[in-house]
Amino acid sequence: MAAPALPTPALLSDFARTLPLLQPRERSRLVQRAEVWAGWSRAQRRAQQAGLAAWDALPAAERGERRERYLAWQALPIDERRRIDAAREVFAAFAPGQQQELRARFAAVDLGTARGWRLGPALGADYAALQPLLAQVPVDEHEALLRVLRAMTPPQRQDLAVLVQRTPPQERGALRRELVSTAASSRDAWLYERLQR
Structure with a gap:
């Protein structure tokens, strides 16, 4: 079944046949950017082009x-x-x-710790202790893990850091999945039980 026809900004008319083939989110972003570009003055467009040239020169x-x-x-x-x-x-x-x-x-600061601060102030402060848990996280698990870690209190993250250090590397993937699947209301009890093992 063919994708429905979509309004195409004049700027993208050369791509009218290709646009419907794009994923909806990407198509929407491209159309929005074209509309922004179309609304800019000549000076704004030149400034944008100069910025892009500077970017390409890096x-x-x-x-x-x-x-x-x-x-x-x-x-x-x-x-x-x-x-x-x-x-x-x-x-x-x-x-x-x-x-x-x-x-x-x-x-x-070592590069790993510095990069850990990109996770924000809360997780950046705990990154060194949690790094073994965050290492080699599959892409499809990354967002859920960060969401859980951000929702945890600092004492919970400290307990988790102790647990991570005690967990052999080959078992950390299972620990991550168990952590993510544990309801927030049960997290303290889960941490306590795991630390008592």
């Missing part, structure tokens, strides 16, 4: 790093983004020397 590794940071930011819950924005404002008020010192301290 080394591939730098583009990958920036893309990863952007996707991590997009994945954060809104309350975590607000906490980061508030911290950014506090940081901006520091004297340049103090900012430089803090940047140097963060640059000295």
Whole structure:
């Protein structure tokens, strides 16, 4: 059965036959972007093109790093983004020397820990202890695991970190699945029972 015809912005008229073949979410994003572009002034379009040229001029590794940071930011819950924005404002008020010192301290942190902070303030603080649980999580389990970890209290995450350290690597996948399938109301009891084993 053919996909229904969709209104196509004039900008995308060359792709009128291809658009219906795209996944609905991707098609919608493309159409929205075309509509935004069509509404821009000539100066706005030139600025966007200059930004894209600057992006393309970056080394591939730098583009990958920036893309990863952007996707991590997009994945954060809104309350975590607000906490980061508030911290950014506090940081901006520091004297340049103090900012430089803090940047140097963060640059000295090992790469794994630094990347853990991309999970936001709550999980970033617990990342080192929870890293064995977060390592090699299948893509289809990642979002659910992060949702559960963010819903846990700091003491629950501390108990979980102890449990993770006691769990052999080959059993951590089962531990993750059990954690995710445990109702929030039963999580304290589950952690207690698992820690007593």
